[in-house]
Amino acid sequence: xxxxxxxxxxxxxxxxxxxQMRVPGMIFSSPxxxxxxxxxxxxxxxANVASLPGIVKHSxxxxxxxxxxxxxxxxxxxxxxxxxxxxxxxxxxxxxxGCRLMTTxxxxxxxxxxxxxxxxxxFKNIPAGVGSEGHVHLNKKDEARVxxxxxxxxxxxxxxxxxxxxxxxxxxxxxxxxxxxxxERAIKRGLDQLGTLGSGNHFLEVQVVDRIYNExxxxxxxxxxxxxxxxxxxxSRGFGHQICDDFLKEMGREAHIKNLQLxxxxxxxxxxxxxxxxxxxxxxxxxxxxxxxxxxxxxHLAFETLLSTLSIGPRxxxxxxxxxxxxxxxxxxxxxxxGIDRSLCVHRKGATRSLPPGHPLLPGIFxxxxxxxxxxxxxxxxxYVLAGADGAMEQSFGSSCHGAGRLLSRSTxxxxxxxxxxxxxxxxxxxxxxxxGKETLKEEMPEAYKDVSQVVDVVHETGLATKVxxxxxxxxxxx
Amino acid sequence: MDNxxxxxxxxxxxxxxxxxxxxxxxxxxxxxxxxxxxxxxxxGAVPSPGADKMKVSLKGYDLSxxxxxxxxxxxxxFQGEYLVTTDIIIDxxxxxxxxxxxxxxxxxxxxxxxxxxxxxVTYHQIEVTGKDNIWNARVILDL
Numbered sequence: 001x002x003x004x005x006x007x008x009x010x011x012x013x014x015x016x017x018x019x020q021m022r023v024p025g026m027i028f029s030s031p032x033x034x035x036x037x038x039x040x041x042x043x044x045x046x047a048n049v050a051s052l053p054g055i056v057k058h059s060x061x062x063x064x065x066x067x068x069x070x071x072x073x074x075x076x077x078x079x080x081x082x083x084x085x086x087x088x089x090x091x092x093x094x095x096x097x098g099c100r101l102m103t104t105x106x107x108x109x110x111x112x113x114x115x116x117x118x119x120x121x122x123f124k125n126i127p128a129g130v131g132s133e134g135h136v137h138l139n140k141k142d143e144a145r146v147x148x149x150x151x152x153x154x155x156x157x158x159x160x161x162x163x164x165x166x167x168x169x170x171x172x173x174x175x176x177x178x179x180x181x182x183x184e185r186a187i188k189r190g191l192d193q194l195g196t197l198g199s200g201n202h203f204l205e206v207q208v209v210d211r212i213y214n215e216x217x218x219x220x221x222x223x224x225x226x227x228x229x230x231x232x233x234x235x236s237r238g239f240g241h242q243i244c245d246d247f248l249k250e251m252g253r254e255a256h257i258k259n260l261q262l263x264x265x266x267x268x269x270x271x272x273x274x275x276x277x278x279x280x281x282x283x284x285x286x287x288x289x290x291x292x293x294x295x296x297x298x299x300h301l302a303f304e305t306l307l308s309t310l311s312i313g314p315r316x317x318x319x320x321x322x323x324x325x326x327x328x329x330x331x332x333x334x335x336x337x338x339g340i341d342r343s344l345c346v347h348r349k350g351a352t353r354s355l356p357p358g359h360p361l362l363p364g365i366f367x368x369x370x371x372x373x374x375x376x377x378x379x380x381x382x383x384y385v386l387a388g389a390d391g392a393m394e395q396s397f398g399s400s401c402h403g404a405g406r407l408l409s410r411s412t413x414x415x416x417x418x419x420x421x422x423x424x425x426x427x428x429x430x431x432x433x434x435x436x437g438k439e440t441l442k443e444e445m446p447e448a449y450k451d452v453s454q455v456v457d458v459v460h461e462t463g464l465a466t467k468v469x470x471x472x473x474x475x476x477x478x479x
Numbered sequence: 480m481d482n483x484x485x486x487x488x489x490x491x492x493x494x495x496x497x498x499x500x501x502x503x504x505x506x507x508x509x510x511x512x513x514x515x516x517x518x519x520x521x522x523g524a525v526p527s528p529g530a531d532k533m534k535v536s537l538k539g540y541d542l543s544x545x546x547x548x549x550x551x552x553x554x555x556x557f558q559g560e561y562l563v564t565t566d567i568i569i570d571x572x573x574x575x576x577x578x579x580x581x582x583x584x585x586x587x588x589x590x591x592x593x594x595x596x597x598x599x600v601t602y603h604q605i606e607v608t609g610k611d612n613i614w615n616a617r618v619i620l621d622l
Contacts (some may be wrong), residue, residue: 040494067494069603069619093599093621129593189559199596200622238558241598245551252602256540265543293592409492410595410622439523439594479596 003043011462015059016045020051020263026058028396030458033063033450036407045072048263048374052077053288054084054272055331056337056344060396064405064450068092068264073350073406075397079272079333081343086277087269088251088284090347091330093244094198095284096291097235098169098326099352099374099402100299101385103221104306105318106228108208111474114310115206119432119475121309122204126301127196128479131435134195136297143190144179150289151324154296160303160321164296166363168324169353169371172292177285183246186283190239190290195297197234199437199479201444204302205231205376207383210472217369217387221322223469230306230319231383231471232298233376233377235328238285247280272345281330288329322385323372327352327402335397346397354388354400354465373465375456377404379433379478380426380446383471384456391463400465404452410443417442435478444478488516491617496601500620504612506542507569510577512544513616514553514567520620521557523594529565529584536578542607546616549577550600561586597622 005027006014006187013034015025025046028035037043042065049071050059055377056078065074070089079085096107111118116308127134136157146153155162165172179187197204207229212218223229236243251268254276262268270276303319310317330433337344355362355371360444362371370388377383381404392398408416422441499516504511515602521526533551539545556562566582598621606617 067498069601166552185555185559248602252544253540265605406494409494410497411490411492437593437595451490
């Protein structure tokens with residue numbers, strides 16, 4: 001299908017409503033970034049999402065949009081609660097894949113002599129890679145508690161502080177979880193994977209605050225130039241993958257029986273207001289909670305490793321959670337549509353929530369700043385911290401981008417990296433990386449990603465979020 | 480493990496993920512090749528023959544759905560049960576049912592070096608088509 005694209009301004013492109021589309025598509029991008037989208041099928045995916053029942057306003061794409069499966073990665077879509085649908089493919093297999101950022105009192109000078117040793121220790125202490133098992137082995141009863149309580153469960157076991165919850169999206173607990181509906185396979189896969197990083201693009205990175213854009217907000221976020229931060233990107237592991245799989249198959253069969261015509265089978269969905277839709281949302285909540293418990297435990301493992309490797313006490317380390325956000329989720333939220341507050345089911349598939357100052361869902365500490373929005377880049381350049389802004393509520397159902405977005409396919413990245421040592425190239429830039437997967441470093445090489453700075457600039461210029469700080473990588477572990 | 484690429488599948492370029500295309504003389508050959516292609520994408524090699532056998536029987540609502548369920552089963556055995564499928568005998572195959580014998584081997588990190596994690600076998604652009612003795616399938620994986 002040929003996609004018509006109309007430029008609205010320098011940062012917004014419209015896909016006019018045509019064919020089966022129920023609403024237009026809206027892409028936040030830049031003249032440079034949009035050119036890359038014409039080569040793949042991501043714009044057709046925006047149009048496909050626009051054809052789903054009950055979608056309101058626009059099928060949206062953030063500036064890090066790239067070709068996904070079903071929904072584009074970087075896609076946002078909101079659905080009416082009565083006529084609309086919920087789609088497991090609109091959330092993704094890695095339910096509540098997300099980011100967590102910790103600030104510390106350490107300075108670059110203090111950590112620089114130890115960075116290699118620190119990365120090795122993190123690599124040793126934090127399970128990563130395919131099929132890795134965590135330090136926490138759950139029985140079924142405890143797994144059900146994890147699925148219901150999320151980060152709070154991990155904190156009760158001694159992994160972190162109680163006030164970490166208020167610095168986590170939804171306070172670290174997704175309401176409505178019902179572990180009793182999960183398949184035996186999902187339960188089995190969740191027993192041994194808590195406290196594991198995963199593989200692919202998941203990572204734990206040690207960084208330094210390299211530049212401050214907004215002093216006032218940075219002060220509240222405890223970010224200042226030269227300070228060390230720790231960034232985690234991980235999700236709900238095999239537990240979440242299995243839940244998505246189980247419901248995609250059930251919804252696909254249902255669509256077949258009812259003879260529903262879907263532009264892509266991966267867009268299989270169920271009415272929100274149905275038994276199947278409700279069961280998916282309850283199962284998805286279990287995986288969201290699992291992911292929050294997982295990142296809470298990963299944070300604690302990093303905390304302990306920093307203490308032991310640097311031989312310092314908790315006070316000297318001064319590690320504090322800044323925030324934890326999810327970027328693969330479907331949530332029932334209130335949004336103002338044409339002057340009326342409406343309850344909508346907002347799907348974010350590779351998109352981060354971005355709540356502005358004063359939003360009632362934010363805790364007191366972020367009432368004046370807006371929600372911290374965490375945007376990881378590739379391992380060779382930068383990550384960014386932004387703050388939620390009013391423009392997100394007006395234009396994107398309170399959403400922002402979630403990363404740089406891939407530019408090269410994995411096979412092209414491997415070909416590009418042939419004969420090169422990515423490990424050595426990064427080390428030459430002062431970035432120490434250890435990974436488990438044989439091809440991970442090649443597939444995740446910096447050139448495989450768009451320029452995160454360009455992506456973040458679009459977000460800033462369109463008012464979806466405000467730039468606060470830039471973080472430069474010093475070292476990372478990957479699955 | 481044998482590191483040679485068996486050339487039984489073609490890797491597809493997909494920005495975020497990875498896919499493969501396979502050809503076969505009939506649907507049974509297609510399903511066998513697809514199963515082994517999945518293992519090859521994960522391990523980057525053909526695993527040494529396993530000693531155990533396992534019967535698998537799956538139902539789908541058409542051949543494309545059946546292909547996703549079939550590959551998902553092989554992936555689950557690897558990720559959830561730590562069993563590597565080393566060979567496949569398709570016992571019977573119709574438009575909505577596949578019955579097969581899998582030759583399996585317990586996952587051994589010393590022998591089975593993992594190249595990449597596959598999160599799932601997706602329905603995105605799934606296609607199983609063909610007639611007479613020319614059959615094709617396209618599968619996109621979530622990485």
